[in-house]
Amino acid sequence: MTDFKDEKIVLSRRSFLAAGAAVTAAAGTGLSLSAPAQAAIKSNAHIVVVGSGLAGLGIVNRLRKQLDGAKITLVDAKKVHHYQPGFTLIATGIWPKEKVSDTNQELIPAGVEWIQEMAKEFKPDSNQVITDSGKVLKYDFLVVATGLHLDYNQIEGMDEKRIGSKGLTSVYHSPEMAEASWKSMDEFRKKGGKALMTLPGTPIKCAGAPLKMTFMLANRMEQSGTLADSEITFHSAGTTVFSVPVINQEVLDRWQKIGIPVNFQSKLVGIDIDAQRATFELADGSRVEEDYDFIHVPPPMRAPDSVKNSPLAWQEGPMAGGGWLEVDPGTLQHKRYANVFGAGDINGTGKGKTAATVKKSVPIIVDNLLSVMQGLEPKQIFDGYTSCPLLVREGAALLVEFDYKNNLTPSLPLVQPLQDSYFAWLLKYRLFKPSYMAVAKGRL
Amino acid sequence: MYEIWLIINTFYELALMNLGLIVGVFVVWAGLMVATQIKKTQPWCTSMKPALLVAVLVWVVSFMLVPSMTKSSFANVTYILDYLVVAGVAAAIAGLVAVFVAPLYLLVRR
CATH class of the missing domain: 3.50.50.60 (FAD/NAD(P)-binding domain)
Incomplete structure (x- = not known):
């Protein structure tokens, strides 16, 4: 040292x-x-x-x-501070984008030099x-x-500026693109079709976000009556969809029940936005193309x-x-x-x-x-310690908390991590942003 | 201890986010309280029973409605923690209504 x-x-x-x-x-x-x-x-x-x-x-x-x-x-x-955990709420039509932006000036204490x-x-x-x-x-x-860094460039043909058009969505980019993603989701859910949900192979922030988008897309389509005649497929670049085995299995079980198959070791490597066609690289290095009406693209991160x-x-x-x-x-x-x-x-x-x-x-x-x-x-x-309020539908979530060793570590003794919960929803919908602001101000 | 501090901070920040509403409600309530003093209403104890009755009624109604007021539904209230949270929020609403009903009752019955 x-x-x-x-x-x-x-x-x-x-x-x-x-x-x-x-x-x-x-x-x-x-x-x-x-x-x-x-x-x-x-x-x-x-x-x-x-x-x-x-x-x-x-x-x-x-x-x-x-x-x-x-x-x-x-x-x-950066002069604007974004409450990024709110992006999934914007991209699924629950929050307006105005709820997630504050100015850094208000959050930086006096006496700190800001360059x-x-x-x-x-x-x-x-x-x-x-x-x-x-x-x-x-x-x-x-x-x-x-x-x-959100490394959209690792996906050939990807253009972040076009998020919100041609069924292209991505929850991570910004509040504006999360809102554009919701508009795309809203259009798609009304008519149905073929949706591709993806997960990159790199470490990513809020690893639950691609899963939340998938659950919420299915829920929105169910609300619109288009789910039964549509197809949602999840492509994971790795061998799981979530790093904690018990949560991974829970999610897979739930998706099986609502008819969402998962393709493992299927990495999104290219996209033709105008043709609405995605290219996936499989474990053996071969590539397959799939047409879509709707796609969610969480970028590789580094x-x-x-x-x-x-x-x-x-x-x-x-x-x-x-x-x-x-x-x-x-x-x-x-x-x-x-x-x-x-x-x-x-x-x-x-x-x-x-x-x-x-x-x-x-x-x-x-x-x-x-x-x-x-x-x-x-x-x-x-x-x-980390936590993921995993939205499973509008009005309910799982409150998943765990540590490095994949132990489930609920903060309150009564919390049941695998149980659909209004309480978990209320935390995400109303109470997490206030606690986030207290963290930013150095009190928690 | 940490959890208590977390809860205090969460509600403090929530209050800051809704400061205008909270100040507005407080001003209205303070106005009612001042009016009861100026207009020499009946003793306070006479308003306790009606305020409590209204609070109970509001609690029952709120218990059913709180989930739908937060983009959810009662169908999503599934286990003990959910029920406790809904009961708590409904109690807060009922309590708030009660503190308005008490001075209003005195003003109406004077």
């Missing part, structure tokens, strides 16, 4: 008082909820956080509260981040929270070039191909650069590219970072 200790960094947990009550009214409107009692640590370190998604925002908000005197810099050109540029290059050996304008940021500690092409990426192993960040799955500290941590989708861990993972891991990352800043070893261990 790189020796990063810097004599200039002055830290002493003992020299500072524990601050704050559990719930306090704060400055301004008086309408504010503070985090539970926490120690403020004095430091003059410079911490750079790259990425202003949920993970990046949660990190800077927490660091701002828990550090006294440190310089915190957030690097990201509105993208990180172009990471130089961890010299503790530097280079922005796309060429600005050099020198850091003492770095948190990489860039998110991931690390952004800035991380993929840097020394921070996995150099070997299954995560190296996607250029994912090489972090310890427990501490989420970089395995070779001890002053670097990873947060959110960029992490090259076994699973968990979800908001739920961010919710549970961000406090651990911050705690471990603070330990490292004090010259201690990281002591908090993340178990890989």
Whole structure:
């Protein structure tokens, strides 16, 4: 590991008082909820956080509260923050797209320097981040929270701009394209036909989204009375549709009942949008073409070039191909650069590219970072918690929670993960966004 | 403990998202309360029984309607946790109605 200790960094947990009550009214409107009692640590370190998604925002908000005197810099050109878990609700006609967008300005705390540029290059050996304008940021500690890259280019003939036309849909791209996807789904469900639902072979964020789209398409067609005379087929590039065996089997059983066959090891590699024809590569390398009236295209995903092409990426192993960040799955500290941590989708861990993972891991990352800043070893261990409110139809969902080891880990004792549930639906429909915002503001 | 903090934060953010509505409702309620003081209505205890009766009625109706108010249906309420959640939401609605009924009753019966 790189020796990063810097004599200039002055830290002493003992020299500072524990601050704050559990719930306090704060400055301004008086309408504010503070985090539970926490120690403020004095430091003059410079911490750079790259990425202003949920993970990046949660990190800077927490660091701002828990550090006294440190310089915190957030690097990201994005000005609008999207609540991405809401994209499936938009793409299935449940939410309008306006419900998922907030401004980053409102979510970045005062006292955090916001550089509105993208990180172009990471130089961890010299503790530097280079922005796309060429600005050099020198850091003492770095948190990489860039998110991931939607690599539509891996599908020959794919054009994201045409999502919403000719039966082409994709829930992941943006709120606008999720809305366009719903318009396509709405048109298709009224007349029926042949639908192809796909799943790429790379790690993907919200791995339940392609399954939700499939369940909801079937449900919408059932509502329109076109399901019986239509055909929905699911193509998975791998050998499963979900990484947790018990959930995988549950989904397959449900699809069998409603007549959705699954083709395994059938990877979408090409699409002719005008001809409405998809090309799949099979396990033996052969290719087959299928015509469709409706297709859902979750793109292959990988690390952004800035991380993929840097020394921070996995150099070997299954995560190296996607250029994912090489972090310890427990501490989420970089395995070779001890002053670097990873947060959110960029992490090259076994699973968990979800908001739920961010919710549970961000406090651990911050705690471990603070330990490292004090010259201690990281002591908090993340178990890989993640969650998927799996929509099975309008009005019902499964609340699936699990960890790295595929153990089902329901948060409440009464939750039955394999039971269709109104409660799970209500969480997704009304309550997850508020809790998401609390995570972004560093309170959860 | 974490779950309690999670719930507090979730409802706090939910309140922030609906701040205009909440302030509007509060202003109307505060107006009713002020009116009961100005107009020297009957003692408060006289409004408790009718408020409770209305609350029970509203709870029963809400219990049946809450799922459909959230793009679902009662057919999707399938096990104990679902029933507890629906009962809780219905109780919140009933409670809210009751705090309006009490001053309204006093104003009508003065």
